[in-house]
Amino acid sequence: SVDAATMTHANGDAKIAQSAKLVVKTPKGTRDHNPHQMSLRDPVFEKIKAIFKRFGAPCIDTPVFELKEILTGKYGEESKLIYDLEDQGGEKLSLRYDLTVPFARYLAMNKITNFKRYQISKVYRRDNPAMTRGRFREFYQCDFDIAGKYDTMIADSECVAIIASILKALGLPDFTIKINHRLILDGIFDVCGVPVDKFRTVCSSVDKLDKSPWEEVRKEITEQKGIAEEVADKIGKYVKLNGGKELIDELLENEELNRSTSGKQGLEEMKLLLQYCDFLNVSQNVVFDLSLARGLDYYTGVIYEAVLKATVVENGKNVGIGSVAGGGRYDNLVGMFDPKGKPVPCVGVSIGVERIFAYLEANAATKPRTTETQVLVCSAQKNLLEPKMKIVTELREADISAEILYKANPKILAQLQYGEENQIPLAIVIGNSEIENNVVKVKNIATREEEEIPRERLIEEIKERLKKI
Amino acid sequence: SVDAATMTHANGDAKIAQSAKLVVKTPKGTRDHNPHQMSLRDPVFEKIKAIFKRFGAPCIDTPVFELKEILTGKYGEESKLIYDLEDQGGEKLSLRYDLTVPFARYLAMNKITNFKRYQISKVYRRDNPAMTRGRFREFYQCDFDIAGKYDTMIADSECVAIIASILKALGLPDFTIKINHRLILDGIFDVCGVPVDKFRTVCSSVDKLDKSPWEEVRKEITEQKGIAEEVADKIGKYVKLNGGKELIDELLENEELNRSTSGKQGLEEMKLLLQYCDFLNVSQNVVFDLSLARGLDYYTGVIYEAVLKATVVENGKNVGIGSVAGGGRYDNLVGMFDPKGKPVPCVGVSIGVERIFAYLEANAATKPRTTETQVLVCSAQKNLLEPKMKIVTELREADISAEILYKANPKILAQLQYGEENQIPLAIVIGNSEIENNVVKVKNIATREEEEIPRERLIEEIKERLKKI
Known part of the structure; x- marks a missing residue:
């Protein structure tokens, strides 16, 4: 049951903000x-x-x-x-x-x-x-x-x-x-x-x-x-x-x-x-x-x-x-x-x-997903914000829900952990060698299986994999 | 442009109700x-x-x-x-x-x-x-x-x-x-x-x-x-x-x-x-x-x-x-x-x-439909409310949007006119002979084409026709 957790998160406790003893809560009877x-x-x-x-x-x-x-x-x-x-x-x-x-x-x-x-x-x-x-x-x-x-x-x-x-x-x-x-x-x-x-x-x-x-x-x-x-x-x-x-x-x-x-x-x-x-x-x-x-x-x-x-x-x-x-x-x-x-x-x-x-x-048995993100675009090395932004844009323009972390140089583990926590099915991982070879890695975040695909076939390959999930 | 018409319908004019000179309108700045x-x-x-x-x-x-x-x-x-x-x-x-x-x-x-x-x-x-x-x-x-x-x-x-x-x-x-x-x-x-x-x-x-x-x-x-x-x-x-x-x-x-x-x-x-x-x-x-x-x-x-x-x-x-x-x-x-x-x-x-x-x-070019009704269930004779209610229920239970007119004995012309006005694609028409022969008529309301189908194949036949519309 998710009841207890969601109730606490929703109603919170009245917090007093320092400045003017401001009570930070929702009005009585609302949430x-x-x-x-x-x-x-x-x-x-x-x-x-x-x-x-x-x-x-x-x-x-x-x-x-x-x-x-x-x-x-x-x-x-x-x-x-x-x-x-x-x-x-x-x-x-x-x-x-x-x-x-x-x-x-x-x-x-x-x-x-x-x-x-x-x-x-x-x-x-x-x-x-x-x-x-x-x-x-x-x-x-x-x-x-x-x-x-x-x-x-x-x-x-x-x-x-x-x-x-x-x-x-x-x-x-x-x-x-x-x-x-x-x-x-x-x-x-x-x-x-x-x-x-x-x-x-x-x-x-x-x-x-x-x-x-x-x-x-x-x-x-x-x-x-x-x-x-x-x-x-x-x-x-x-x-x-x-x-x-x-x-x-x-x-x-x-x-x-x-x-x-x-x-x-x-x-x-x-x-x-x-x-x-x-x-x-x-x-x-x-x-x-x-x-x-x-x-x-x-x-x-x-x-x-x-x-x-x-x-x-x-x-x-x-x-x-x-x-x-x-x-x-x-x-x-x-x-x-x-x-x-x-x-x-x-x-x-x-x-x-x-x-x-x-x-x-x-009576909810499990926590449902709260987002619909399908792909998390990740970098395995530093200074790859530009190609990540370009890939995430390409995916979204093809109606695929995609995210990047809002950091210039996030650690690969932090990125994959975000994917797991948010139940995002797929990750695209790029590093310098992928960029040189004009490929990207596609990773199934749950099973950790990964595969290299040609950069120019990105959208088709992702759509193919999403159909199977 | 539908602008003028919809605006009038939406804002209305202030009407004074007799009882207590009640002003019947929405509050200022709302609609x-x-x-x-x-x-x-x-x-x-x-x-x-x-x-x-x-x-x-x-x-x-x-x-x-x-x-x-x-x-x-x-x-x-x-x-x-x-x-x-x-x-x-x-x-x-x-x-x-x-x-x-x-x-x-x-x-x-x-x-x-x-x-x-x-x-x-x-x-x-x-x-x-x-x-x-x-x-x-x-x-x-x-x-x-x-x-x-x-x-x-x-x-x-x-x-x-x-x-x-x-x-x-x-x-x-x-x-x-x-x-x-x-x-x-x-x-x-x-x-x-x-x-x-x-x-x-x-x-x-x-x-x-x-x-x-x-x-x-x-x-x-x-x-x-x-x-x-x-x-x-x-x-x-x-x-x-x-x-x-x-x-x-x-x-x-x-x-x-x-x-x-x-x-x-x-x-x-x-x-x-x-x-x-x-x-x-x-x-x-x-x-x-x-x-x-x-x-x-x-x-x-x-x-x-x-x-x-x-x-x-x-x-x-x-x-x-x-x-x-x-x-x-x-x-x-x-x-x-x-x-x-x-x-x-x-x-x-x-x-x-x-x-x-x-x-x-x-800039709306045409009036869009306001409902999603797919089938209007009509009667060609009197005293057919029971079979109409049963058919409309059967359709809805099969996830088909369906309506009947809320009259015991509506005229067939009034029913078809309602279908036309509301841009409902299909009508099912039953009369005493259809009931006797265990069939229903399916009518395309726009083209007026109609066809007789066996009563027991109603759902499949309607779903078949809706796919083509």
Whole structure:
């Protein structure tokens, strides 16, 4: 495992610079990524991008900050975690909190009513960091959203399918996608006797069920949110249910829940979604889970969350990695930015890639290479910088990744050691006799085999050897 | 040219949302990037990354904000352009202004004395935006830096070579890399009679020579900075010089400039650098230009800047694109973060990729595709969503990018039109008779040719056809 080493290198310790007792560290909840981490991260982003493209999505980019007002009133109880910029005599700005609200702003601003896109960018939350589980204040989200009026559940099922495709592509096949529907939750709250104006705040409490037992959530609902105990107990009966089609059928026959129009509509839609999941070959990973609530205010329909079954070690204890993807339908968000309030129905998913990295880092078997250098150009004697610079240039012009040491007269052992440490496969070695005879030595750094080749056949010979490595 | 269209789509107009007179726009000096822009940008980043790797650099990432103190005192007169975050009861933070200071902080924090890396990230400056020339408040920098004690000018010449490689790889061979040396400028200021404590501020004025005529710079030096007129005139004589090796030799024989030790050292180093540029096959693009000063305070040695000869149209006038890459040596920056002030000499380069995009966007001949979808799965009759979903899943599982329309019963014309608009090469069309006969139709959307193939040979047949496209 490379975990311990890379973590130390990344977070460092706070160092105090002498001059003015300067604290040299990254801001709380953030970290650098060193080359080892980057060489784990880069292929993950590439794979996620490839899947987004496989589902036909183009890419957009938005600024890291938005006008503060754009974010206001979109995140419910989480709004307090938004980073604001200082007023330096211009507009009031905030760092983006997710990629969904900027996407909705983009749609409204450009009057787009039909659009599918992906975006991979960092977002910012002044949360309490839990770094080993991949919870930071600055973190990447990888989002895929579909905007437009389409037939019920088709775009929604596409989002569930893309989560499954991505987790499989990343070599994480052991996952469950929990699915629920805000209308079903509203139906439950309704028939249990929650006042309508408390639906969202009770929903926020239910959202904590993935981390807290029902007893704690019940306490929050009754003591903090003022819901009667018998109402809470009725809710408790529902939110512990989970299953498949048979559970939906059972609930559709449940007279109590059927009294709620929205509950019924939610169940009908859920039934259709599970059918589409079947067609899209993802139903083996999907479970209808009535405890899933999702914290954000803007969801209006189907919601989902993918959970890895794997765990990581934190403070000596095994803890679940938790949700690695989540999303849902938000039909009213774009309308909040439109002058006439015209809605554009949307559904989307966000891949929580930092938690996936935390898991992959903790489980990386070997240190991957951090560079792609193919050839190290070395000198066996002094005063050979000129021919080395010319050879390294010739190689690079032929699209071969090549390096020299930045010393005028490095020792041959130091050069070969650099090659070994950086896992560079080939070395070209020149000395005065090679120059006289118009040849170069090609050395396989790992096996130490070497061979003399004519100087003018350098590029072909190197390309030939690189093919075999 | 796609310029006008993409600009409108990207910047939009400020729209007022009804609810609370909400202004729906991006913050001043920033913009979204739509799919067309992203499909121009993405390959540019890929090419730059490939060249960085070809020179043996691994990648790191740092947070978008740093502790405010880390940035304090590093940028001279430009410090006023730093974005600060609001104090929300934690650390005082600022958005990064470049990638160089965070890199130096990274080295000091991790006690690294030997390191080469690249980083591609956004930086933030509260500057006056000039959007058509690619000057924004949020923009990407692509940085390559070499830290460590090496022999004179070797790492410096590597940075000059990487600029040339990148501009050539981007199809922009018509450029000049201006080179100068802070020690030469200091020597000039010294022998002309500028007081030592005014070297940096006069340097800031000289830096404006790429945008303003000497007369204006002279006025600033004499009137604002309090330098005597005859001193300014002597400076003027030097800073209009530019040339190659012969100019260095001439100046090395100039008795006046030779009285300055730093001037002489700068010239000797410049001579060596030009020799290395020759070995690295870049001297045809390099010019020694005494007017080059660079604005930032932290440079201590060689400085350089690449200028494209091309122009863009702004307000009906042809204006130069200006500098598209710049950098230099900064030997004292890392020491500012070290508790014992231990220096780590560094040299680096930053590619100003936004100006390159502005040029490429203005000159894009055709609209590139924004998606990579290879197959559109279509239905010729109603009630075929199930087989379409199954086919699209089968294709995606075979790594083929495929889409369906998100409608239960779309019209065949609407489906084919979507395929045409999105330049999707192939369509699979199924109807009831195809299902009965266990076949599918494969249609080339552009030529409208179609052919029936057995359902079970779907993947092979599609892969066969995609190879030919």
